[in-house]
Amino acid sequence: MNHYEVLGVESGASTEAIKRRYQQLLLQIHPDKKQTSEESAPGATSDRFVAVTEAWKVLKDEQSRRLHDAQLAQRNTHNFCAQVDAEELRRANRWSVACRCGAEYQVDPEGEGQVEYECDDCSLRIQVQHPKP
Template structure:
């Protein structure tokens, strides 16, 4: 799992502005090069990350945009799988060497035979956000 601005500050995406601000202040005091009792390069780098997180999360507009980016990244890493099928469940056009399968949205998944790679292949629908997981 990647570090987010929220995790850097030790907060969740549901944290209030006040909670985020409090965590930022605590961490800034702890890691600020001029405030820390012993300052090393790792702490300075941590302080830079803390400031970057605060700069994004303190403004409602930049926080909304950041939250949208996180949701987008999550949707890419956790695709909506409409169905899991085996190759034998797909319709096959011998002339074109293409497999077909109907999508729930009314569209059709299609993939060239040479594109399938074992052990499974994730195929995105062109018309909706669903994916088809094909066991090869």
């Protein structure tokens, strides 16, 4: 999730500018101010509301914004944490792979072909190459 895209602001925008944008969006999408035209898509407004609120929560705080920036940069350059050969896991008899963030990927020993696993704790992924059946 790119919080800048959710709010529609530049990644270099000041906190003040982001706040103005957030308040603008809130007025448009707040669930209490639901327009009749949106009744055809129930839930759409509140989903957007949740996303916008979450984005602002992250971006208003310098520390969490920096972390988010780092995650975005990481996603762009290193989408994959590692490429793993399932044979190595089988030899080690250990079906988990450590992620850079410290979490662990649980690999399915019964997987077939190339399987991607997403980290629960960060935005990284690994690719596991299982032997062809």
